[in-house]
Amino acid sequence: MDRRNFLSAISLLSASACLGADGFDWPMPASNESSFARRLRPVGRALEIEGYYVWCNSPIQGEDGKIHVFFSRWKEEKKMGGWINGSEIAHAVGDGPEGPFQFVETIFAPRPGAWDATTCHNPSIKKVDNVYCLFYMGNNNGKTNTKRIGLATAPSLMGPWKRPDAPLLEAGEPGSWDDHCTTNPAFVKHPNGQYWLYYKSWNTKEYETSTDPLVKGNRKYGLAIADRLEGPYKKFSGNPVIDFSGRGNNCQLEDAFVWMENKRFNMIARDMGVFNHEYGIIMDAKDGLHWSEPKIAYYRADKYIQQPPPPSYLKKYGRFERPQVLFLHGKPAYLYTTSQGGKYMTASPFIFKIAELS
Numbered sequence: 118m119d120r121r122n123f124l125s126a127i128s129l130l131s132a133s134a135c136l137g138a139d140g141f142d143w144p145m146p147a148s149n150e151s152s153f154a155r156r157l158r159p160v161g162r163a164l165e166i167e168g169y170y171v172w173c174n175s176p177i178q179g180e181d182g183k184i185h186v187f188f189s190r191w192k193e194e195k196k197m198g199g200w201i202n203g204s205e206i207a208h209a210v211g212d213g214p215e216g217p218f219q220f221v222e223t224i225f226a227p228r229p230g231a232w233d234a235t236t237c238h239n240p241s242i243k244k245v246d247n248v249y250c251l252f253y254m255g256n257n258n259g260k261t262n263t264k265r266i267g268l269a270t271a272p273s274l275m276g277p278w279k280r281p282d283a284p285l286l287e288a289g290e291p292g293s294w295d296d297h298c299t300t301n302p303a304f305v306k307h308p309n310g311q312y313w314l315y316y317k318s319w320n321t322k323e324y325e326t327s328t329d330p331l332v333k334g335n336r337k338y339g340l341a342i343a344d345r346l347e348g349p350y351k352k353f354s355g356n357p358v359i360d361f362s363g364r365g366n367n368c369q370l371e372d373a374f375v376w377m378e379n380k381r382f383n384m385i386a387r388d389m390g391v392f393n394h395e396y397g398i399i400m401d402a403k404d405g406l407h408w409s410e411p412k413i414a415y416y417r418a419d420k421y422i423q424q425p426p427p428p429s430y431l432k433k434y435g436r437f438e439r440p441q442v443l444f445l446h447g448k449p450a451y452l453y454t455t456s457q458g459g460k461y462m463t464a465s466p467f468i469f470k471i472a473e474l475s
Contacts, residue, residue, distance in 0.1 A: 202259035264298035
């Protein structure tokens with residue numbers, strides 16, 4: 118198939134892509150499916166930018182009523198691996214939660230000599246204490262072992278952004294479970310007034326000695342707590358607060374997003390072995406520390422849409438990653454994810470509406 122016919126095929130599939138949550142027979146026991154999963158209605162792709170992979174899409178409704186999306190992107194020629202050594206964080210705005218979105222500007226690009234010298238990634242936007250907070254990850258050597266979480270702040274979604282000179286949270290001591298990095302920030306302000314920062318990490322020795330070429334180390338989640346937004350953040354003594362390694366088969370998770378609803382903590386994340394490596398999982402907790410048994414939050418892409426066969430260079434094709442929730446009127450209204458493929462066969466956001474169950 119030549120490029121013209123290939124792109125035509127993608128367009129035709131995209132036009133009829135949203136088949137509804139029950140469009141395919143899915144052989145999974147209903148007991149494992151969450152009510153959240155049953156509420157999802159596929160909207161489709163957005164923010165497809167020619168020449169770029171678009172990842173990590175974090176939405177928020179601004180005071181102007183518009184939807185602002187903070188996302189990471191990197192140049193197409195770097196392929197998927199560009200997230201670790203060339204990602205930048207950008208800003209787009211749309212009139213509604215389903216788009217279309219217009220690019221505004223690049224917020225942060227790698228800055229030589231700084232802790233985020235080689236990549237800026239994992240943006241997660243929050244409004245806390247009337248300040249806009251952009252949590253993100255940076256590194257300084259193009260590798261995973263210098264990934265650190267930082268916090269930028271601004272009085273408005275249009276800036277100006279105060280960029281941090283140092284990370285917000287460092288890795289643990291050598292030999293500890295979290296000595297490799299801090300990444301995938303997930304933030305919530307506790308009802309008691311404290312500031313809670315969940316983070317992903319793993320152990321360097323496990324990472325370097327793993328015999329699995331696809332999944333190295335075992336990703337777990339820790340918690341760091343501060344009395345002030347800007348820190349210092351002190352790691353919880355009972356870390357890691359989420360550890361799936363005891364389930365066997367190197368079971369783990371990543372890409373967590375945390376929010377408070379009905380006086381409970383909720384977490385949605387990407388599955389890495391509970392059910393498979395292609396679903397999303399969801400859990401809740403009364404105290405934010407002791408989490409419920411994971412349930413399915415969302416499925417593979419072919420549950421919701423039809424796509425052409427993937428090119429050989431897209432190894433994560435067909436799954437949704439980096440889930441982030443858009444709140445409208447204080448309630449979860451849309452789920453933003455990212456997925457390989459799309460119009461340019463790179464990567465772009467995929468949006469779901471969170472419907473009310475009848």
